[in-house]
Amino acid sequence: MDDLFSDALRQLLADQCTPAVVRQIEASGDGAALWAHIDSSGFADALVAEAQGGSGLSLREAQDVMALCGRYTVPVPLAETMMARSVLAQAGLSEVGLVDSAWADAAKGSITLAQGRLADDGSLMCANVQLGRVADAVLVSDAQHTWLLSTQHAQSSPASFVLDADLRWSPEHVAAGVKLPKHQDVRLLLGCINAAQLSGALLAVFNNTLQYANDRVQFGKAIGKFQAIQHQLSVMAEHSFAAHMAAQLGCASDTAVPDRVRVAVAKARTSEAALEVASLSHSIHGAIGFTREFDLQLFTRRLHAWRQSGGAESYWHTVLGHELVDNRSGLVLDLIRSATDVTA
Structure with missing residues (x-):
C-alpha cells in the first residue's frame, strides 16, 4: 500500500507542485489551490485509521510519502497534517467528533505543528511556526497541554523562513480552542x-x-x-x-x-x-x-x-x-x- 500511495503522490506532485508553483506560493503566501489538489486525493488522512475514514498507514508505510514532501519542496503542510490528523483521531477529536462546526472545518483543513509558550496572562506564543503562513490551524503544545488553534485567530508576524510565521493567540482564543485530553510531544x-x-x-x-x-x-x-x-x-x-x-x-x-x-x-x-x-x-x-x-x-x-x-x-x-x-x-x-x- 505504501508504494501505491507514494507512486500516486509522486505523480500528483510532479504535475501540481512544480518549482514555478513553489515560487508563486512563497511570493503570495497562498497555497489553497495546491492544498485542495492534495487534500482531495486523500493523502492527508494516510495515518488515520480506516475505521475513522483514513487509509490506516503506519509510520513505516508513510515514510516515503513524507520524504516526497522534501523531494518536491511541498510548500503546504502535508506531512504535518498527516501527523496532526492522526493525533486528533486517536484523541477522538477528528472532524466528526468536534461539536463546533468552525473547529470541524479547521480539522478538515491543513494543520501544522508548533511548540508554544503560555504567558502569565494566558496568551500563547509560538515562534517560527513551520508553514504558519499557509496552514489553516496549528496543533500546539507547551510543557503540559496541547491545543488545536486556528491561524485565523492568531496575530502573525514574519519568521526566518519565508512561509513560517511567529504566531500569538490571545487568552480568549486559547480558551476557545480545542484542548486535547492528552498532552502530545x-x-x-x-x-x-x-x-x-x-x-x-x-x-x-x-x-x-x-x-x-x-x-x-x-x-x-x-x-x-x-x-x-x-x-x-x-x-x-x-x-x-x-x-x-x-x-x-x-x-x-x-x-x-x-x-x-x-x-x-x-x-x-x-x-x-x-x-x-x-x-x-x-x-x-x-x-x-x-x-x-x-x-x-x-x-x-x-x-x-x-x-x-x-x-x-x-x-x-x-x-x-x-x-x-x-x-x-x-x-x-x-x-x-x-x-x-x-x-x-
Missing part, C-alpha cells in the same frame, strides 16, 4: 516529520548536483571528471544515503506513533547531513546556485529550515545521551541495536 512529531522530509530533499539535492556536474563543461570536459569535484560528490552521496537510512529508522513503527530514541537518531543524522550537503552543493554549482532563478536554493533553504525545526542535531544528541546514561534495562549495546533495527 510536538517536538517529537516534528522531529520525525522533518527527518523524513530532509531525507527526500537531500537525495534530490545530490541527484541534481550530480547531473549538473556531468552537464557543466569547463576546460574542455565535464567538471564531474575532476578529482576534487568527484570527492565532493562522494561526500554528498555518503551523507544523503546515510540520512535516508536514518529517516527509515525514525519512521520504523508499525503504528502512527514515533519512537523517541529512533527519532533522535534520525533527526540528529539528517540535520548533520543538511549542513554538509547544502554547503557542498553550492560549492559545486558556484555562484549560479545562489540565484533566485535557479532551483537549488528552493531545496537548500529548506535544508537549513528543517534542520532547526523540531530540534537541531545538538538537541537530539542530548536526548540520545540521556537515554544511554539512564538505560537501566540492559547493556548500552542492546539499546543501540534495538534503536537501529529497522525490522523491529
Whole structure:
C-alpha cells in the first residue's frame, strides 16, 4: 500500500507542485489551490485509521510519502497534517467528533505543528511556526497541554523562513480552542516529520548536483571528471544515503506513533547531513546556485529550515545521551541495536 500511495503522490506532485508553483506560493503566501489538489486525493488522512475514514498507514508505510514532501519542496503542510490528523483521531477529536462546526472545518483543513509558550496572562506564543503562513490551524503544545488553534485567530508576524510565521493567540482564543485530553510531544512529531522530509530533499539535492556536474563543461570536459569535484560528490552521496537510512529508522513503527530514541537518531543524522550537503552543493554549482532563478536554493533553504525545526542535531544528541546514561534495562549495546533495527 505504501508504494501505491507514494507512486500516486509522486505523480500528483510532479504535475501540481512544480518549482514555478513553489515560487508563486512563497511570493503570495497562498497555497489553497495546491492544498485542495492534495487534500482531495486523500493523502492527508494516510495515518488515520480506516475505521475513522483514513487509509490506516503506519509510520513505516508513510515514510516515503513524507520524504516526497522534501523531494518536491511541498510548500503546504502535508506531512504535518498527516501527523496532526492522526493525533486528533486517536484523541477522538477528528472532524466528526468536534461539536463546533468552525473547529470541524479547521480539522478538515491543513494543520501544522508548533511548540508554544503560555504567558502569565494566558496568551500563547509560538515562534517560527513551520508553514504558519499557509496552514489553516496549528496543533500546539507547551510543557503540559496541547491545543488545536486556528491561524485565523492568531496575530502573525514574519519568521526566518519565508512561509513560517511567529504566531500569538490571545487568552480568549486559547480558551476557545480545542484542548486535547492528552498532552502530545510536538517536538517529537516534528522531529520525525522533518527527518523524513530532509531525507527526500537531500537525495534530490545530490541527484541534481550530480547531473549538473556531468552537464557543466569547463576546460574542455565535464567538471564531474575532476578529482576534487568527484570527492565532493562522494561526500554528498555518503551523507544523503546515510540520512535516508536514518529517516527509515525514525519512521520504523508499525503504528502512527514515533519512537523517541529512533527519532533522535534520525533527526540528529539528517540535520548533520543538511549542513554538509547544502554547503557542498553550492560549492559545486558556484555562484549560479545562489540565484533566485535557479532551483537549488528552493531545496537548500529548506535544508537549513528543517534542520532547526523540531530540534537541531545538538538537541537530539542530548536526548540520545540521556537515554544511554539512564538505560537501566540492559547493556548500552542492546539499546543501540534495538534503536537501529529497522525490522523491529
